[in-house]
Amino acid sequence: xRKSLQLQAEMTQEFGxxxxxxxxxxxxxxxxxxxxxxxxxxxxxxxxxxxxxxVGVRVHPVDHPxxxxxxxxxxxxxxxxxxxxxxxxxxxxxxxxxxEQALNQAGARDLPLHVLIESPAAVxxxxxxxxxPRVQSISFGLMDFVSAHGGAxxxxxxxxxxxxxxxxxxRAKLEIASACHAHGKVPSHCVVTEFKNTEAIRMAAQKxxxxxxxxxxxxxxxxxxxxxxxxxAPSEAQIEQASEIILAAQAAQWAPISxxxxxxxxxSYRFFWQLIERAxxxxxRLPSGIQFFFSGDGKPARSVS
Numbered sequence: 001x002r003k004s005l006q007l008q009a010e011m012t013q014e015f016g017x018x019x020x021x022x023x024x025x026x027x028x029x030x031x032x033x034x035x036x037x038x039x040x041x042x043x044x045x046x047x048x049x050x051x052x053x054x055v056g057v058r059v060h061p062v063d064h065p066x067x068x069x070x071x072x073x074x075x076x077x078x079x080x081x082x083x084x085x086x087x088x089x090x091x092x093x094x095x096x097x098x099x100e101q102a103l104n105q106a107g108a109r110d111l112p113l114h115v116l117i118e119s120p121a122a123v124x125x126x127x128x129x130x131x132x133p134r135v136q137s138i139s140f141g142l143m144d145f146v147s148a149h150g151g152a153x154x155x156x157x158x159x160x161x162x163x164x165x166x167x168x169x170x171r172a173k174l175e176i177a178s179a180c181h182a183h184g185k186v187p188s189h190c191v192v193t194e195f196k197n198t199e200a201i202r203m204a205a206q207k208x209x210x211x212x213x214x215x216x217x218x219x220x221x222x223x224x225x226x227x228x229x230x231x232x233a234p235s236e237a238q239i240e241q242a243s244e245i246i247l248a249a250q251a252a253q254w255a256p257i258s259x260x261x262x263x264x265x266x267x268s269y270r271f272f273w274q275l276i277e278r279a280x281x282x283x284x285r286l287p288s289g290i291q292f293f294f295s296g297d298g299k300p301a302r303s304v305s
Contacts, residue, residue, distance in 0.1 A: 001029070001045055007222055009050045015283030020225055021054040026070055027061070027088050035066040039073040046078040056114065058086040062098045071102035079108035084136060089144070090115040091122050096132045103134075112136035114188075118144035123172045126179035135185060139218065140176050142190035145169070160192055160200040164207055177213040189214040195221035205231030215278070233282035234275050242272035242279075243287045 004022045012018045024045060030038035042057055049055045057078075059070035075085060085108075087099045099113055113134045117123060118141030130138055146157045146169065156162035157169050164170065173189070180187035189208035194200045205228045208214040217228050234242070248257050249269050256265040264272075276290060286294075 001025075001042070003222075005045065005049055005053065005055070007225075008053055011225070011283075012050070012052060017280060017283060018052055018054045019229055019281065019283045020219070021056055021083060022049075023056045023058050023086055025058045026066070026074075027058050027064075030060075030066070035060070036069060036073070039066075039070050043074050043078045046074070046081050049081065054083045056082055056084040056086055058088060058116075061089040062087065062095045062102075063089075068102060071099075071106050075103050075106035075108040075111060079103075079106065079111045082111060084112045084114045086114040086116060086139070088116040088141070089118050089122075090129060091119060092125050093128050093132055096129060096135060100132075100134045114139065116141050117172075117176060119148045120145070120168075120172075123175050126175050127182060130179040130183040130185050137186035137188050137216070138176055138180050139188040140173055140190045142169070143193075145172060158193065160194050160197070160204060163190070164204070173208075173212050173214075181213060186216055187214045189217040191218045191220045192224065193220070195224055198223065198227050202227040202231045208232075229282045232278070233284050234279045238275060239279050239284060239286065242275045243290045245269070245272045246276060246293075247289050 001022075001024050008018065008020060008022050011020070024042045026035070026038055026042060046055050046057065057074050059074065060066045071085075075082075085099070085103065087095070090096060090099075096113065096115060099115075103109065103111055103113070114137040115129060115135055116139045117126060117129070122129070123145075126138065129135060142163055143158050146153045146155075149168070153166055153168055154162070157166040162169070177187040179185075189205070189212070192201050192204045201224050205217050208217055209232045215232070217232065219225050219228055245257070245259050245264055246269065248259060249264065254266060254269065256263060258264075276286065276293075279286060280294060
């Protein structure tokens with residue numbers, strides 16, 4: 001966990017903005033019997049993170065004996081320093097409501113929830129879960145999802161090729177992405193376990209972003225971070241086009257414009273602004289005129305209508 005926070009700080013300095021989150025883990029990271037001590041350690045690390053760091057915590061599932069204690073310790077003490085609390089194995093809106101209640105009891109009324117969907121039943125309820133106002137992002141738990149099928153999905157459904165070709169896995173990914181976009185939430189793609197295969201990671205990130213609509217992706221090893229960023233970032237040509245259109249639109253007071261023989265109005269302005277934001281968040285170099293839109297903390301300083 002300390003190495004992840006150190007790497008985040010180093011890459012923030014390199015790119016000029018924080019390009020990935022660190023999620024400190026209680027679910028799989030805490031030894032059995034040592035859950036309270038681990039929660040205290042996670043809280044200490046979150047509170048000691050660098051200014052500008054993006055740090056979240058994955059707590060235990062809502063039906064785990066340590067869930068309430070996790071929330072009481074971590075959310076109560078470190079809420080102002082965290083970007084989110086992640087709850088794994090969410091099955092329904094009722095689970096989200098339990099998590100929200102625990103956050104409120106801990107005094108963390110403004111802390112967003114990220115949820116991890118890991119079963120067929122949860123995928124079926126993805127739209128209802130995404131509709132909950134406290135949910136900011138939904139992630140897909142690939143390995144638990146495959147295991148939940150009792151052998152009906154072969155083991156290669158967890159691999160780099162099977163997870164993009166098996167119909168049940170692909171359907172689950174599409175349902176989650178669609179649910180998130182329907183409710184303005186962030187879909188986060190699952191891990192790639194072949195962490196030493198850079199080409200596999202790049203290919204998975206590209207497919208997730210370009211074909212399935214995912215805007216974020218999990219990494220499980222430092223070597224995966226740069227390939228994911230590169231695959232999910234817009235190209236130089238896309239950034240150039242988007243920048244030209246946004247700057248021309250600004251000069252026209254956001255009235256319709258003609259660019260390269262095409263008409264653009266506020267609908268396309270939103271698309272190209274979102275592309276610029278994605279470029280910024282993935283550490284891409286932006287034209288100086290576009291940098292004007294961002295404040296020193298990396299957040300948009302001006303809105304695009």
